[in-house]
Amino acid sequence: MSFFPIEQAPARLNRSELAVPGSQPQMFQKAAESDVDVIFLDLEDAVAPDEKVQARKNIIKALNEIDWGKKSMSIRINGLDTHYMYRDVVDVVEQAGERLDLIMIPKVGTAADVYAVDMMVTQIEDAKGYGKRIGFEHIIETALGMQNVSEIAAASKRNESLHFGVADYAASTRARTTVIGGVNENYAVLTDPDQDGSRQVHWGDMWHYAISRMVVAARANGLRPIDGPFGDFSDPDGYKAAAYRAAVLGCEGKWAIHPSQVALANEVMSPSAEEVARAEKILAAMAEAEAAGKGAVSLDGRLIDYASIRQAEVLVEKARQIAA
Ligand code: GLV
Ligand code: MG
Numbered sequence: 001m002s003f004f005p006i007e008q009a010p011a012r013l014n015r016s017e018l019a020v021p022g023s024q025p026q027m028f029q030k031a032a033e034s035d036v037d038v039i040f041l042d043l044e045d046a047v048a049p050d051e052k053v054q055a056r057k058n059i060i061k062a063l064n065e066i067d068w069g070k071k072s073m074s075i076r077i078n079g080l081d082t083h084y085m086y087r088d089v090v091d092v093v094e095q096a097g098e099r100l101d102l103i104m105i106p107k108v109g110t111a112a113d114v115y116a117v118d119m120m121v122t123q124i125e126d127a128k129g130y131g132k133r134i135g136f137e138h139i140i141e142t143a144l145g146m147q148n149v150s151e152i153a154a155a156s157k158r159n160e161s162l163h164f165g166v167a168d169y170a171a172s173t174r175a176r177t178t179v180i181g182g183v184n185e186n187y188a189v190l191t192d193p194d195q196d197g198s199r200q201v202h203w204g205d206m207w208h209y210a211i212s213r214m215v216v217a218a219r220a221n222g223l224r225p226i227d228g229p230f231g232d233f234s235d236p237d238g239y240k241a242a243a244y245r246a247a248v249l250g251c252e253g254k255w256a257i258h259p260s261q262v263a264l265a266n267e268v269m270s271p272s273a274e275e276v277a278r279a280e281k282i283l284a285a286m287a288e289a290e291a292a293g294k295g296a297v298s299l300d301g302r303l304i305d306y307a308s309i310r311q312a313e314v315l316v317e318k319a320r321q322i323a324a
Pocket of ligand 2: 045106139141166167168
């Protein structure tokens with residue numbers, strides 16, 4: 001390991017994160033009763049300009065009055081380029097800051113954006129005498145944000161997670177797609193011709209680079225990488241495939257833009273019983289190997305070594321967190 005220490009963000013379960021528009025208070029109770037790990041009450045893109053003020057009031061009331069149980073509660077504030085943002089922070093943190101765990105900053109572009117919100121939140125928390133610090137979730141969803149993702153990830157002690165906002169990212173990078181997440185038939189490769197001359201098309205994952213880039217910045221700074229929305233809520237298979245791709249790359253959670261996606265995210269982002277059993281077997285085999293003075297051994301015909309211990313520990317620790 002490097003001599004450079006990586007401080008880990010607080011261990012918060014974040015397999016699923018449900019987006020709930022602040023302008024739809026009739027949805028709040030159902031969200032509170034769901035199995036989701038994190039809820040973000042939205043003040044940004046799911047709320048029309050005329051509804052922003054009322055949505056803020058709805059959110060303050062709901063944070064104070066609804067029993068959200070053990071869920072982590074977040075608000076997505078408006079972007080720093082709008083005049084809504086300062087009131088989102090001031091009003092919600094002043095009036096409902098005790099039940100607020102996280103603030104989600106959309107379209108974050110530079111480390112200075114994070115600094116500005118940190119300064120505001122710190123002043124309010126100090127003035128109110130709150131005992132805890134609110135954490136930050138950043139949506140990486142612009143070309144600028146992706147370019148500066150490492151600096152953003154390191155910009156505040158409040159940082160907890162980076163989220164891939166695929167819809168705005170597509171718009172910002174001018175990617176030729178109008179769907180929210182998932183694969184695109186125009187991002188495809190052709191196989192070599194078969195003997196009869198026929199060829200197959202294989203679709204690629206056009207988000208691979210962006211998610212991987214974000215995962216690296218998140219993990220290098222001890223943060224959780226979280227995959228963002230999948231718009232077609234009538235396609236659970238497509239959702240799960242996207243979630244598995246993100247999980248394989250290191251993401252530990254995915255957004256749900258519809259309540260039906262919560263169970264899918266929880267399923268994909270929880271290690272299966274077989275994976276946990278295999279990880280435990282690796283740890284046991286490596287403990288035995290170590291006792292015998294060996295650094296690497298074979299298990300079921302495959303090599304395992306000290307790196308296998310670290311991979312296995314990640315899985316076992318995640319299973320422990322979920323069971324807690
Ligand atoms: C999320 O905010 C997105 O733009 O995908
Ligand atoms: Mg967005």
